[in-house]
Amino acid sequence: MIRTSLYIATFTLILFGIVLLFVKPDTLILDRPIQFSQKRIDMTLDYIHTHYDANATHITIDPRIIVLHWTEDDNLTRSFGYFDPQTVPSSWGNVTQASPLNVSAHFLIDREGRIWRLMSETTMARHVIRLNMDAIGIENVGGEGSNANLTPAQLTANIALVAHLKHKYPKIDYLIGHYEYTLFEGTPFWREKNATYRTPKSDPNPQFVEAVYEATRTLGLKRASDIAPQGL
Numbered sequence: 638m639i640r641t642s643l644y645i646a647t648f649t650l651i652l653f654g655i656v657l658l659f660v661k662p663d664t665l666i667l668d669r670p671i672q673f674s675q676k677r678i679d680m681t682l683d684y685i686h687t688h689y690d691a692n693a694t695h696i697t698i699d700p701r702i703i704v705l706h707w708t709e710d711d712n713l714t715r716s717f718g719y720f721d722p723q724t725v726p727s728s729w730g731n732v733t734q735a736s737p738l739n740v741s742a743h744f745l746i747d748r749e750g751r752i753w754r755l756m757s758e759t760t761m762a763r764h765v766i767r768l769n770m771d772a773i774g775i776e777n778v779g780g781e782g783s784n785a786n787l788t789p790a791q792l793t794a795n796i797a798l799v800a801h802l803k804h805k806y807p808k809i810d811y812l813i814g815h816y817e818y819t820l821f822e823g824t825p826f827w828r829e830k831n832a833t834y835r836t837p838k839s840d841p842n843p844q845f846v847e848a849v850y851e852a853t854r855t856l857g858l859k860r861a862s863d864i865a866p867q868g869l
């Protein structure tokens with residue numbers, strides 16, 4: 638009888654361990670919110686009205702694409718500082734002209750592989766022209782001087798975060814690097830009322846995106862090159 642109880646106790650412990658393994662991805666996300674007052678909410682809705690849909694009534698997104706970036710800065714504090722202010726710096730040329738809403742991303746991964754959540758995952762962030770209504774943005778601290786210097790710890794963290802997001806939002810179909818966003822031209826994801834609004838992007842380095850993709854292959858995500866224009 639005692640032996641049976643021991644077996645049951647051991648079995649329960651193992652089961653608990655397995656459950657813990659599955660919830661682990663949630664625990665590795667740390668919250669470090671950027672400023673998001675009513676002002677940023679209003680500017681986000683204005684951005685959607687101007688660029689995507691004049692009749693939109695909310696700033697919520699239904700994630701379909703994960704976009705990987707780097708900040709072009711190797712320092713975490715400075716990288717966070719790019720996204721924290723609510724309005725875009727006046728010196729940012731056509732970015733400022735297109736909207737006063739500052740750029741942002743949902744996640745920022747530092748050089749040690751810590752994952753910082755900057756804002757709600759289902760609120761529109763301004764990180765990828767034309768695709769913002771469908772895309773979750775993951776920024777990586779690094780790439781200063783266009784150096785392909787993202788760390789092994791960042792690679793591990795990106796893989797874990799992509800897997801976590803795909804499980805949380807099963808409708809996510811694509812994993813792309815920011816440099817690939819124009820491949821969506823001609824598809825329903827390609828939204829923009831201003832036909833000329835686009836900027837060439839080269840972040841992050843393609844080898845990094847490929848490595849994240851290879852490691853998450855079993856999730857069945859597609860690459861930007863898989864999308865057939867008008868063929869969704």
Ligand SMILES: [Zn+2]
Pocket residue numbers: 705706707764815838840841
């Ligand atoms: Zn980018």
